[in-house]
Amino acid sequence: MSYQLQPKPLQLFYYLPYIHQLAMPMVPQYPICNFPQQISPIYYPSAPGNSQDNCIIIEDDNIQHPLNQIHSVVIQPQTNRESIILQDQVMQQEQSTLKITHQNNNLNENEPHIRITVFKQHSSQNDQEFILQNDRILGSNYKKEIIIGRNKQQDDKQDNCDIYLPHGDKNVEKVHCKILTDKGFAFSNTLTKPLLLFFSLFRNYPHASKLPFSVVKHIYSFIKNKPQFYISDNGTRTGTFMKIKKDQIKNIELENTYLIGADTFFNVLEMKSKPKQIKSKKVKDQNYFFNALAKEHLRKGAKIHGLTIEETEMFNITLNEIKTTKQKSRTAQKLSEYDRPYLKITFDNSAIHQIQNHIFIANYNQESVYKIGRSQECDVLVNINTVSRRQAQIIYKNNEWFIHDGEGFRESANGTWQSLQNFSQRYHEKKQQSKPQLIEDQMEIKISENIIKFDFVNFGVTKKRKLNKALINDLLNLQ
Numbered sequence: 001m002s003y004q005l006q007p008k009p010l011q012l013f014y015y016l017p018y019i020h021q022l023a024m025p026m027v028p029q030y031p032i033c034n035f036p037q038q039i040s041p042i043y044y045p046s047a048p049g050n051s052q053d054n055c056i057i058i059e060d061d062n063i064q065h066p067l068n069q070i071h072s073v074v075i076q077p078q079t080n081r082e083s084i085i086l087q088d089q090v091m092q093q094e095q096s097t098l099k100i101t102h103q104n105n106n107l108n109e110n111e112p113h114i115r116i117t118v119f120k121q122h123s124s125q126n127d128q129e130f131i132l133q134n135d136r137i138l139g140s141n142y143k144k145e146i147i148i149g150r151n152k153q154q155d156d157k158q159d160n161c162d163i164y165l166p167h168g169d170k171n172v173e174k175v176h177c178k179i180l181t182d183k184g185f186a187f188s189n190t191l192t193k194p195l196l197l198f199f200s201l202f203r204n205y206p207h208a209s210k211l212p213f214s215v216v217k218h219i220y221s222f223i224k225n226k227p228q229f230y231i232s233d234n235g236t237r238t239g240t241f242m243k244i245k246k247d248q249i250k251n252i253e254l255e256n257t258y259l260i261g262a263d264t265f266f267n268v269l270e271m272k273s274k275p276k277q278i279k280s281k282k283v284k285d286q287n288y289f290f291n292a293l294a295k296e297h298l299r300k301g302a303k304i305h306g307l308t309i310e311e312t313e314m315f316n317i318t319l320n321e322i323k324t325t326k327q328k329s330r331t332a333q334k335l336s337e338y339d340r341p342y343l344k345i346t347f348d349n350s351a352i353h354q355i356q357n358h359i360f361i362a363n364y365n366q367e368s369v370y371k372i373g374r375s376q377e378c379d380v381l382v383n384i385n386t387v388s389r390r391q392a393q394i395i396y397k398n399n400e401w402f403i404h405d406g407e408g409f410r411e412s413a414n415g416t417w418q419s420l421q422n423f424s425q426r427y428h429e430k431k432q433q434s435k436p437q438l439i440e441d442q443m444e445i446k447i448s449e450n451i452i453k454f455d456f457v458n459f460g461v462t463k464k465r466k467l468n469k470a471l472i473n474d475l476l477n478l479q
Contacts, residue, residue, distance in 0.1 A: 106138055107131055112185070114229070114439075115455040120167050121414075121446070127166050132229070135181040137162045146179040148452070168448025171238040176447055177420070180230040180436055187225060194223040229439045233420040235431030241417035242437060243444040246409065249395060249402040250418065252343065257419035257426065258403065259446070260372070260412070261386035263349065267423040269357075270344040272336060274399045275364050289340060290318040292333035296359060298322065302344070305370055305379050306361035335359070343394065343401050347382075348423075362396035370394045371407070388412035417446050 107113065113133035119126050131138045137146055140162045149161040150172045163179075165172050198220065202208040233240040241259050244250050256268045293315055296302040307315060335342055341362040358380055362368040371378040373391040382391065390407040405416040419426070420434040441456040 107133065110458065112227070112456070112458045115457055116163060117453045117455070118163070118165060119451055119453075120449055121451050128164070130163050132179070133185075135184040135186050144181055146181065147175050148178065148447070149174045149176040163452070165447060165450040165452075167450045171448035172450070173234070173236050175234050176236050177231055177233045177240045177445075178433075179439070180232060183228040183230070185227045188227040190225065192223075192225060198223055230436035231420070231439055231445065232436045233434040235421070235425065235433055237426075238448055239426060240420045240434070241446040242420065243446065244392075244403060244405045244416045244418060245442075246405050246411035249397075249404045252394070252401040252403050255422035255424055257421065257423045258392075259417040259419065260382070260391050261384055261388075261414050264382060264384055264387060265348040266345045267348060268343065268345055270336065270342070271401060272341050273396075273401050274341075276339050286314075287318065288333060289335075289338045290315050291322070292335050292338070293359065293361075294319045294322050295333055296335070296344075296357070300357050302357035302359050303380075304359050304361065306368055311361075341396060341399070341401075343396075349384075360394060360396070364399060366396075368396040373412075386414055388414070392416045415444075415446075 111133065113131055116130040116132060116137075117126050118128040118130075132146070134142075136142045140146075143162070146162045147160075148163040149165065150169055151161075151164045151166065161174070165176070231240070231242075239257070252268060252271065254268055254271055258266055260266070290311075293304055297304060297319065304315065335344070341364060343360040343362075344357065345360075346357045360368070360370050370380065371390060371393055372380040372382060373389050374381070374383055374387050375389040378390065388406070390410070391405075391412045393404040393407060395402045395404055403416065403418075406412045420437055421432075422434075425432045425434065439454050441454065441459075443454045445452040445454075
């Protein structure tokens, strides 16, 4: 059985497609001063009539399953340390409960909050656990910036951290990074144009009062702002890194820095991904492109990847001509002058006694994959023990450059991490705060030997919200 909603004039407040036109994500409800008290924290219990034939299913990828209560073990992602955690599960329950109880004396389990766990990499034991609720770490005052850094200093109260890290004191600064709460829970409760329109309908139209309260709550969950938290590095020497998830690919941007293994870095020096919209009048010969590649190889020792057999022959011919004739061009040849996608990276590790610079060449509207790791099959060979055999992949797809950890669904042992700082900021004399990065559910941050994991709790009950037959009849029976 299927249903079709027909709107009446000036009654778009209960017309479901109108909700999608607002382009607002579905988020859970929080108590606010400008909304009736009966719409305090809202839950969506499963309603009768779950048949797929009698209901409309609304998908929302931003809704996560709630974690267990205080005495349950924190849910960890599917990683290579999962088996160790399951073995130590019983032993950690009592110890974790003591830590959480001390920190969560004012925690409201029924309201959304973020559980922040600190542990050492490849360790099965959580060292510290903090709760972020109502834009503050429980036990601390309300702040616009939540400080993460070195252990608390009793003699200097101004430098005390809200989240202190137990490992790697030498590489962790007093104010290492900050969580920005400007657009957190309080921001999500502010009045917006869609909310004002939503409230005005109940005042100006009599049919609005006949809406079932469950429908009102459902509409309100769509148009309310989603709380957003950001993290920013404070211009530190060792940097702050976020993990690239194994089941996702992440865009590569100019001047990005990546960490693979324990201490192997590579930086993005140059890149071109999309074709030029306005072509220049002067179309340069293809020989100039190979001339620029040859000079990158001779002057900077760059290794070229992605050329076809024919292009490799042309490249070798150009390379031999430059070597034999000692050709010197009057103007410097640059790869950026030619309409061809490419990516240039350089490794920053004194332990690597091999090629430092690599240039990846691709073709527009074609997919190319380049592998990095210890295996001889990889395009970029990094012979370091802490680097996996298939550490990461650089992918050119849909005229964009991406990076992917591991190979397929198999992740690397130590992970692939992206720095919050650009490499130009990292070596700058003055400290420069990095660009804020949005915090996501299950996100992991690496600071020296510390791993910080963010778990979003009670931001939703299920990933599917159903408008069952009874709810549809409530809408259709409005007079």
